Amino acid sequence: MAADRPPRTTVTSYDVARAAGVSQSAVSRCFKPGASVAPAKRDRIMAVARELGYAPNAIAQSLITKRSGLVAVIISNLTNLYYPEVLAELSRRLDARGMRVLLFALQAESDVDAVLAEVWRYRVDGIIAAARLLPAQLAAIAERGLPLVLYNRLSEGEPVASVCCDSVAGETLLIDRLVAAGHRRFGIISGPADSSVSNERVAAATARLALHGLVPLLAPGQFDHASGRAGLESLLAQADGGLDALVAANDLMAIGAIEAARARGLAVPGDLSVVGFDGVGPAGWDSFRLTTIRQPVQRMTEAAVALLAERIAQPELPPERRLFAGEFLPGASARLDPCPE
Amino acid sequence: MAADRPPRTTVTSYDVARAAGVSQSAVSRCFKPGASVAPAKRDRIMAVARELGYAPNAIAQSLITKRSGLVAVIISNLTNLYYPEVLAELSRRLDARGMRVLLFALQAESDVDAVLAEVWRYRVDGIIAAARLLPAQLAAIAERGLPLVLYNRLSEGEPVASVCCDSVAGETLLIDRLVAAGHRRFGIISGPADSSVSNERVAAATARLALHGLVPLLAPGQFDHASGRAGLESLLAQADGGLDALVAANDLMAIGAIEAARARGLAVPGDLSVVGFDGVGPAGWDSFRLTTIRQPVQRMTEAAVALLAERIAQPELPPERRLFAGEFLPGASARLDPCPE
DNA sequence: CTGTTAGCGCCTTCAG
């Protein structure tokens, strides 16, 4: 039907207007929700538009409405096994609300400034960030009045809208269950020192252990599989009397630690209990059956998008933090007493 | 320095021009690579620009240059454990070339039409697709003269630029090694029926087996962990005399199959050899040591971006297919003879 | 090298 026309590379509202014998503004109105066009005329215009394959040029629209429909999603460790799911969910939910994802995958945290420069240039409507933002960067975003929602991050300084999984509740639960089951000698493998998620989790676990009068051994990690292995080795080297339980700041390290333990002939959870955090896919595999806390990705991403959308609509809304409890996955990598209740 | 000025939400080239006492076009030239501006004037302008926090509005730029700097990246299974790495690499390489990623994560393949509608609207400069595109969709893209590169996909019908990992070479190698080591009774777990990658791999393996006079048992899968488990069960049920080797169309299913085998008391590779395809992270973990073919993600993503960039610069370039050999990872999930050479 | 002049495609008052 439409194949006879010369392959115009771009069809504008003027083309539609001419073909339909109406003014350009009439065409424009047809594509605006709260329009006011005579039904008959609208039908004719829409028919022509379809025929010609016309749809409003989002670029031109943005220029004038000052709404690009773009949301910058800034993510640091795309490879982290947990973010892919987050990204897929964010993307789905954003475009359910008519917004497009402009993706920035950070190679290194130092790239943030370069990323922000592009963010300004593209006049995005808002930002969702799962990356570390410095106070100066937060300030720059705020100064431009750009709505921002942090994902699993806390803002240092000024409050900012954010969505987080409750580290304290999660770690507290894990520690209490482990202690109740008789574990006394603890080791913790942390994530990167500049990761607020890691710091939160480690601090929460340590604090809870302190309440029980226990002090854990510590090993630094990088949130990856190899770190888990290395972390376990390091902890065992530190632990004269051996280790009862290992708390890893994420699942990937917990899995690495389990494998390292087995490689040394330690049974998990027979000789050593191991717990993680996140609830990534592999944690549930037979080989690991990891005892962990699963982040409610569905609810968290929905909240992030909702928070952002609200703030795009009403920029003056105050910052709001939404904290979600994780779900305890018992798994089988930790020796626990049957649930108390 | 710049904090004293009232927080204009948007600063334009006119603001800079006025502040620097030059014309607006002079400002514009300063931001164009091949400019021709008097050094002194340029310095002054750039200083003012920096002071005011000015950078050209990408939206306005796009409208006139007909270059948005946006590349649509369309991916179907973000959760597939293999794509996150691809996405991260694509993103990195694209913005090394000054292009931004407009991400479309497909929920269902049926969403493609909706995605394409948005792609048109945003006047992207090109598309990289790791998703199934129907002939009509390919035609629509071609008709608009939009450069397109398929990632690990073949076009049905008209040729299209693409980057693939050589399934035939990979499966051939795996099969030959397995046969050489004495395996005779084969099972294959395929991916989704509409996945060209799956079809290619299964066909290649089957064809190679045929050359050896062997006919494999088949089980359908969905590329996920659970499919691997189910696939193994299904194959064992079909196989009266037992199974020597299992070829999974991807690593995730291979891992699922390994776990299912172990759950039934079968040793891998003692009782059953298992091979996969992709070389995802978990394949290398101790628990699996999967024998597989690793896709050269670095080279493949670089090629995809290069192919696309070339075609954006010169739209008339003919379609080109780049085929990359995967790297054989011996692992330890298959009983193989030492390498022939 | 520089400023002036037209638009890019569209939305949005503003009179009819």
Next chain:
DNA sequence: CTGAAGGCGCTAACAG
């Protein structure tokens, strides 16, 4: 309800 007219912020010829 409808068309005409004026930009959004910028680039790209043009004359100087």
